[in-house]
Amino acid sequence: MASKYSNLLFYILKCLIGTAIGFYLYRLYPTLGAWCLISIILVLSPDDKDAMSLATNRIIANLVGAFIGLTLFYIHPINLLMICIGITASIIVCELLKVQTATRSAGVALLIITMHQPGQYFWDVALERAGGVVSGCIIGMLITYVFHLPFLKLGKSST
Secondary structure, eight states: OHHHHHHHHHHHHHHHHHHHHHHHHHHHSHHHHHHHHHHHHHHOOSOSTTHHHHHHHHHHHHHHHHHHHHHHHHHSOOOHHHHHHHHHHHHHHHHHTTOGGGHHHHHHHHHHHHOOOTTSOHHHHHHHHHHHHHHHHHHHHHHHHHHHHHHHHHHHHTO
């Protein structure tokens, strides 16, 4: 029972730290920071066990979605068909990479990059959003690593 509550408190603390970092970046760079903040929260895991592997899978999936989104921008102007192709491609690539548990993260990253406000330069917006996704993934992984480093060391010393 205590472990359940300690996991919950760790997860809340990880999310609050990630939110504070993401919000700070949002204040400095609104577009990049907003997507960074979303990616941070997507990468963090509430489950104590497998947190590092889940974070890694979510990062891989986010990068898959970001890469596919940027590729779609290069191929054709974004419309419903292109987004559907991107979602399908993200699911297939995640399946091939064996990160099926994080396929939703790939879809979200793809949508973040392909959705845009009218009148803005599409390619610049896509690159800035991709930078936000990648930054958020890195920050989320660092937070996960810092919180789970003591557990990783404990596991190695007991073997």
